[in-house]
Amino acid sequence: MKTVSDQAIILSAMDYREADRIVTLFCRDLGKISALARGARRSRKRFGGALELFARLNVTLALKDNLSALGDCDIVTVHPRIRADFTAIAHASYACELAAALIPEHLPNQRLFRLLSAYLEHLDSGTAKPADRHFFEMNLLNILGYRPPLESCSGCGANLVDTGCLWNVDRCLCRDCAKGLPGERLGPAAVALLLTSLQTGRFGAASFSDVAGSEAGQFLDRFIGDLLPKPLKSLHFLRLSP
Template identity: 30%
Template sequence: MLYRVEGIVIRSMDYGEGNKIITLCTESGGKAGVLVRGAKKSKSRHAALTQPFTYGEFVYFRNTGLGTLNAGEIIQSHHVLREDITKAAYASYACELLDRVLQDEETGTFWFKQLKACLEALESGKDPLIVMSIYEFKILQAAGYAPQLDACISSGQQCADEDMFVSPRLGGVLCRSYKHFDPAALSVTPRTLKLLRLFARMDLNRLGNIDVKDSTKLEIKHVMRQFMDMQLEVKLKSRNFLDQLDKYDM
């Protein structure tokens, strides 16, 4: 069967002497693995289509399993992301996270739009930590693990932000009176809690410039890291690389 889809290359690997296999996040049909014959050859007309983060139209034939590329056209190459080591690291993390969470048979429209918006925001120079925190929220929400941040997850009561603790293990916030349900719950500033609620509601496609203090950004990063670890339990090579970049920046 012949497929014509819009998709983003979230993974690209060598196959044999001259071929590549790409994994696409498509707008209409979830993930798709596609063999691109001759993509490693210098004169290949399809080589550019196999680059990570490439957004394009792909035409491929597939009966079952792996498809074979017939034709394709680049819509947005995202070469800027590949040319900047920090942007490339964040973009790789966004792609790997989606690849690990999204199952092959799942419909990909929501995921595709979030990834597309994430890559565009990174390319345009938006703060990568803010972009990624919002993106991680969307991943958690779509995977069914959206944190409960407006009321205590144990009592259902709304308390002052100063009396709230964040419990990544329980998946939400705890009032001071119920902190004993998770002694490891995180103490965060009211500003961080307000921003986390904002990120949960924000649309990446409408992201403007948000001015956040470095100390608050670090707190948000720590909270989101804990949520991702506790709720999704995925280990990503790209995140290890991001951690190494952070150490270098310090």
């Protein structure tokens, strides 16, 4: 058994047996790993308040194929301001659940680790805005190879920034090719803003009007929903938040 040190974000945590917890960690160097925190429920001393959702930690892990064992862990940050704000909790919970659902096990991805870390830092520093969620979602999809094909129409190649877009089953179509078809519609402004989200490189740089933000939200919820085997629990929670 190999013991390693890494930095990790807690994507999920659940009680296990009488005394333990199982956590899903997204590690900077090791990727997504499930680990058993032995005695975490019996003694707060062992892990302190570290094993909370979206906390960032320095950890040591005894690596095993299925369930690794969590050794020492030191808190880098628990993101205290997120924990004091219902809306920020909803956004951070959604980001972690989405990452847990889409990131493959044991596949290191430092770019994605930086994206999730930056989003949690951003949520911890101020107001949670829908535009930041869209920025996170677009960049997450892009890094994982699921980027929506918003540049040009799947039917005729037209520029979707000029025509707007309809997401129909698995295609992005222009206004002409989409005539009479059902699906999620994005106006030209929303298409442009989602594409800008992939280019700005930082949270808060792209701002959406209410209409473009609402269209982008519905489009991304549908697009991401189609990638997942079941809806995310936190999406319901997110919709309840102001």
